[in-house]
Amino acid sequence: MPVAKSVGARIKRREDPRLIQGLATYVDDLQLPGMCYVAFVRSPHAHAKIQSIDTSAASALDGVVSVVTGADVNPDVGGVPCAATDFPNVQVPEHPVLAEDKVRFVGEPLAAVVAVDRYVAQDAVDLVEVDYDPLEAVSDAEAALEPGSVKLYDHFDSNQAFTWDLEGGDVDAGLKEADRVISQRFIHQRLAPNPIEPRGVAADFNAGDEQLTLWSSTQIPHILRTQVALMIGLNENRVRVIAPEVGGGFGCKLNVYAEEAVLGHLAKKLERPVKWMESRRENFLHTIHGRDQLGDVEIGMKNDGTITTLKYNVVADVGSYFQLLTPAIPTLTGLMLCGCYQIRNVSMHLRAAFTNKMSTDAYRGAGRPEATYIVERIVDCVADELGLDPLEVRRKNFIVKDSFPYETGTGLSYDSGDYTIALDKALKNADYEGLRKKQAELRDEGRYLGIGLSTYAEICGMGPSAAMPAGGWESGTVRVDPTGKVTVLTGIKPHGQGQETTFAQLIADGLGVDVDDVKIVHGDTDSVQYGTGTFGSRGTAVGGTAMIMAMEKVKKKVKKFAAHMLEANIDDIELEDDRYVVKGNPERGVSLADVSGHAHRGIDMPEDTEPGLAESHFFEPSNFTYPFGTHIAVVEVDKDTGEVDIQRYVAVDDVGNIINPMIVEGQIHGGIVQGLGQALYEEVIYDESGQVLTGTFMDYTMPKAHFFPRFELDNTVTPTPVNPMGVKGVGEAGTIGSTPAIVNAVIDALKPFGVRHIDMPLRPEKLWRLMNGGESS
Amino acid sequence: MGKIGRIFPLEPVPDTKSACHNCEPVYFGRLPSCEPNLRRIAQSQASSDRVKRQTSATEDTFVKVEITINGESRVHNVEPRTLLVHLIRDVVGLTGTHVGCETSLCGACTVLLNGDAVKSCTLLAVQADGQEITTIEGLSDDGELHPVQEGFWECHGLQCGFCTPGMIMTAAQLLERNKRPTEADIRKGIEGNICRCTGYQHIIDAVQYAAKKMRA
Numbered sequence: 004m005p006v007a008k009s010v011g012a013r014i015k016r017r018e019d020p021r022l023i024q025g026l027a028t029y030v031d032d033l034q035l036p037g038m039c040y041v042a043f044v045r046s047p048h049a050h051a052k053i054q055s056i057d058t059s060a061a062s063a064l065d066g067v068v069s070v071v072t073g074a075d076v077n078p079d080v081g082g083v084p085c086a087a088t089d090f091p092n093v094q095v096p097e098h099p100v101l102a103e104d105k106v107r108f109v110g111e112p113l114a115a116v117v118a119v120d121r122y123v124a125q126d127a128v129d130l131v132e133v134d135y136d137p138l139e140a141v142s143d144a145e146a147a148l149e150p151g152s153v154k155l156y157d158h159f160d161s162n163q164a165f166t167w168d169l170e171g172g173d174v175d176a177g178l179k180e181a182d183r184v185i186s187q188r189f190i191h192q193r194l195a196p197n198p199i200e201p202r203g204v205a206a207d208f209n210a211g212d213e214q215l216t217l218w219s220s221t222q223i224p225h226i227l228r229t230q231v232a233l234m235i236g237l238n239e240n241r242v243r244v245i246a247p248e249v250g251g252g253f254g255c256k257l258n259v260y261a262e263e264a265v266l267g268h269l270a271k272k273l274e275r276p277v278k279w280m281e282s283r284r285e286n287f288l289h290t291i292h293g294r295d296q297l298g299d300v301e302i303g304m305k306n307d308g309t310i311t312t313l314k315y316n317v318v319a320d321v322g323s324y325f326q327l328l329t330p331a332i333p334t335l336t337g338l339m340l341c342g343c344y345q346i347r348n349v350s351m352h353l354r355a356a357f358t359n360k361m362s363t364d365a366y367r368g369a370g371r372p373e374a375t376y377i378v379e380r381i382v383d384c385v386a387d388e389l390g391l392d393p394l395e396v397r398r399k400n401f402i403v404k405d406s407f408p409y410e411t412g413t414g415l416s417y418d419s420g421d422y423t424i425a426l427d428k429a430l431k432n433a434d435y436e437g438l439r440k441k442q443a444e445l446r447d448e449g450r451y452l453g454i455g456l457s458t459y460a461e462i463c464g465m466g467p468s469a470a471m472p473a474g475g476w477e478s479g480t481v482r483v484d485p486t487g488k489v490t491v492l493t494g495i496k497p498h499g500q501g502q503e504t505t506f507a508q509l510i511a512d513g514l515g516v517d518v519d520d521v522k523i524v525h526g527d528t529d530s531v532q533y534g535t536g537t538f539g540s541r542g543t544a545v546g547g548t549a550m551i552m553a554m555e556k557v558k559k560k561v562k563k564f565a566a567h568m569l570e571a572n573i574d575d576i577e578l579e580d581d582r583y584v585v586k587g588n589p590e591r592g593v594s595l596a597d598v599s600g601h602a603h604r605g606i607d608m609p610e611d612t613e614p615g616l617a618e619s620h621f622f623e624p625s626n627f628t629y630p631f632g633t634h635i636a637v638v639e640v641d642k643d644t645g646e647v648d649i650q651r652y653v654a655v656d657d658v659g660n661i662i663n664p665m666i667v668e669g670q671i672h673g674g675i676v677q678g679l680g681q682a683l684y685e686e687v688i689y690d691e692s693g694q695v696l697t698g699t700f701m702d703y704t705m706p707k708a709h710f711f712p713r714f715e716l717d718n719t720v721t722p723t724p725v726n727p728m729g730v731k732g733v734g735e736a737g738t739i740g741s742t743p744a745i746v747n748a749v750i751d752a753l754k755p756f757g758v759r760h761i762d763m764p765l766r767p768e769k770l771w772r773l774m775n776g777g778e779s780s
Numbered sequence: 781m782g783k784i785g786r787i788f789p790l791e792p793v794p795d796t797k798s799a800c801h802n803c804e805p806v807y808f809g810r811l812p813s814c815e816p817n818l819r820r821i822a823q824s825q826a827s828s829d830r831v832k833r834q835t836s837a838t839e840d841t842f843v844k845v846e847i848t849i850n851g852e853s854r855v856h857n858v859e860p861r862t863l864l865v866h867l868i869r870d871v872v873g874l875t876g877t878h879v880g881c882e883t884s885l886c887g888a889c890t891v892l893l894n895g896d897a898v899k900s901c902t903l904l905a906v907q908a909d910g911q912e913i914t915t916i917e918g919l920s921d922d923g924e925l926h927p928v929q930e931g932f933w934e935c936h937g938l939q940c941g942f943c944t945p946g947m948i949m950t951a952a953q954l955l956e957r958n959k960r961p962t963e964a965d966i967r968k969g970i971e972g973n974i975c976r977c978t979g980y981q982h983i984i985d986a987v988q989y990a991a992k993k994m995r996a
């Protein structure tokens with residue numbers, strides 16, 4: 004039976020049957036006999052000394068198995084690790100898994116209760132008596148850097164966590180060269196990643212085998228295994244991490260958290276299975292946050308719209324401790340500051356501040372949305388300053404098609420791109436001219452239509468190991484079973500991205516089997532060779548490539564066998580549909596099952612060939628990939644209510660070659676909504692005393708279905724030369740591209756009110772005030 | 781026992797027949813191959829704590845709940861404070877119903893109570909006494925997917941799948957009430973369910989697909 008080509012087809016996802024029938028196993032679905040539940044005692048104070056902890060009442064409660072504090076656990080469990088501490092002036096705090104002397108943010112864990120069910124565990128948490136000596140807290144990053152501010156760490160000089168500088172070209176010369184210079188402050192508010200499945204961990208220790216199994220809702224099972232093994236003092240090969248079904252991550256599960264080590268430790272110590280499932284409130288308090296930068300931009304321009312210089316002076320609020328990648332995130336902002344423009348003179352001066360808040364770290368886009376937001380807002384500010392169409396300023400400064408690979412002012416090498424084609428297509432799809440006409444007409448009627456553009460470029464496919472804090476390569480193994488079915492072991496950890504389908508498509512076409520005969524195994528460190536994980540839009544671009552390279556090795560061997568079996572020359576063997584045939588003689592052929600059966604039988608082998616049919620590959624990418632696109636948002640802002648009605652959303656994205664268009668669209672839809680969430684609705688707010696005011700979905704506005712119109716998607720295809728498939732990665736493009744488009748649209752709508760900039764989120768109240776003569780709050 | 785599909789053989793822990801919900805049979809999820817060892821070690825310790833807790837709880841701490849889940853009537857003795865979602869997940873072992881916020885705001889825990897979509901994280905199990913519940917596991921008909929399930933699969937209405945069971949239950953109720961929903965009806969109809977992954981558009985397509993199929 005001929006196998007239809009599956010790459011490029013809208014193939015239904017193979018992971019879905021279990022998910023739509025309630026048959027998948029997420030962490031909280033695991034129930035081992037005798038399993039205990041763990042709950043954490045967390046600080047209600049943003050900053051306090053712990054005077055004493057009395058666990059006696061909690062311990063005495065029926066059904067409580069154990070209550071442990073930092074004093075019990077910290078001698079045996081190492082601190083929470085950070086992989087990115089190589090910065091000038093860095094001050095790296097100790098980060099115990101359970102706070103012992105001092106708490107530094109609301110939600111910081113300081114004791115753990117183990118009980119026979121989740122209700123008893125919670126009861127016991129309420130019985131733990133902690134005597135706190137509250138201290139003044141600092142929750143504002145700029146205030147934290149002021150001399151004389153309350154300090155989080157007595158032994159540090161100040162709350163400055165580190166500094167980082169980047170300069171390309173000569174920014175001062177760029178300023179001199181400019182006809183005009185403007186400056187603008189931009190705030191990237193703190194966001195909560197909020198996967199709908201919060202974090203969760205289960206652990207079980209088999210004393211006989213000295214084997215710890217740790218189930219965690221994580222994006223990085225292998226890195227987690229290494230770190231937990233080190234933290235709790237087990238040999239790494241005695242720790243098996245399983246990331247079962249994972250209900251979304253968006254970067255917040257690209258981390259190593261205190262709870263993961265504590266659960267591992269407790270399972271080992273108590274020799275019984277334990278489980279902890281994070282509540283949504285805990286998720287708001289003690290799962291990493293994203294963004295939280297506040298910076299001033301100075302921009303020089305020529306009268307024709309040419310940008311001569313860009314200076315970004317920024318304070319990043321890193322919260323109270325370093326999580327896995329905390330310090331690295333704002334540096335990505337610096338690298339991507341030029342966006343898709345030829346800005347030769349560019350600089351970033353970064354100061355990171357400790358505050359009494361949860362740590363920031365990677366949240367979808369991780370540092371790049373901030374860059375794109377700045378540069379895409381800036382081109383609009385330049386247009387506004389010069390009275391030009393923002394479109395023209397973009398065209399004027401675009402990196403041109405034939406200059407790829409293009410070296411940016413920040414030292415990156417953009418792989419490939421053609422920014423004009425995506426822009427032109429989007430303009431056409433949106434009917435930009437028509438929209439501008441309509442806008443003018445409506446303004447005459449006192450209605451405020453806004454049109455916003457974002458022509459983003461982003462950095463994906465992470466990445467060359469030299470540029471990554473914890474390795475950037477990925478691994479893949481392709482095994483053909485004796486019956487010709489294929490099993491793939493991949494080091495990435497899909498949790499919604501659909502690689503159980505797209506990888507199967509690639510293998511199906513590559514080896515000549517049916518998609519349904521390919522199984523993709525991931526997320527179990529005992530089954531899968533070491534890998535890096537899923538983040539930074541790398542799953543397919545890097546993990547897929549590792550698999551393809553392994554598959555090519557398998558295929559080479561298959562051809563060798565086929566040639567031997569068919570008594571032909573290896574160079575004459577080619578794959579035709581599902582058979583390996585002799586060129587020009589297609590009746591003479593064998594299937595993959597024929598070959599694999601032969602290879603596993605072990606007799607009559609071709610010369611110098613080992614039996615079996617399995618190969619691995621570790622792929623180190625030579626560069627990042629740089630997807631791009633144009634998003635156009637059309638909004639109307641109601642003067643009476645300040646509400647933003649998104650009327651149209653047109654996106655043209657270029658993510659290189661596409662394996663499954665349906666999955667790519669899904670990634671872009673979801674990304675757009677998260678980007679719009681930042682622009683319009685979402686914000687984690689801490690008050691002055693460090694209390695979280697947005698700790699539930701009631702107070703933190705998550706984007707809902709009825710907030711949006713139907714998105715109008717299209718694409719262009721500019722393959723990357725970085726990997727053989729030409730795929731760039733699509734996980735973060737939507738989020739990165741969409742935020743500035745919508746903000747630019749709203750500000751465009753409010754132009755008649757003399758508005759040049761508004762900080763996110765663009766809440767109705769803020770807009771109403773601006774439109775009705777009040778001050779923006 | 782309702783249909784639990786591929787979940788590993790349902791096996792009650794021995795000697796736990798009692799009136800306490802902690803002592804209800806414990807079911808195994810799909811476990812890795814090292815499971816027999818885990819099971820053996822865990823069991824001995826488990827029973828002793830459970831017994832301790834059971835003996836200290838007086839009879840009247842627990843109330844009897846008679847409930848029909850996915851067509852099967854069941855009787856459970858639970859603490860009055862037991863949430864319906866925990867009865868469904870931890871006691872009955874139907875883990876397709878998820879918990880995303882415990883505050884009625886995300887919809888991941890949506891089940892049908894006498895045909896109405898409700899959030900099982902903020903209902904007590906005792907409130908469901910004498911009522912009928914349908915969970916995602918009970919939606920398909922003898923192995924045949926419900927049109928909404930089919931729509932979600934056809935139209936890529938899910939990514940991580942965590943919101944999906946709740947979203948499907950809500951959509952199923954929506955289509956019971958409105959055979960020809962417009963896109964706006966659907967968007968409004970699922971506003972109590974949050975999806976962080978899909979951006980909703982493919983979910984809308986999925987519900988439209990199901991509506992069409994159900995009309996045919």
Ligand code: FES
Pocket residue numbers: 878879880881882883884885886887888889890899900901902
């Ligand atoms: S868990 Fe019930 S609504 Fe979120």
Ligand code: FES
Pocket residue numbers: 199250251499937938939940941942943944974975976977978
């Ligand atoms: S599919 Fe992940 S939350 Fe909806």
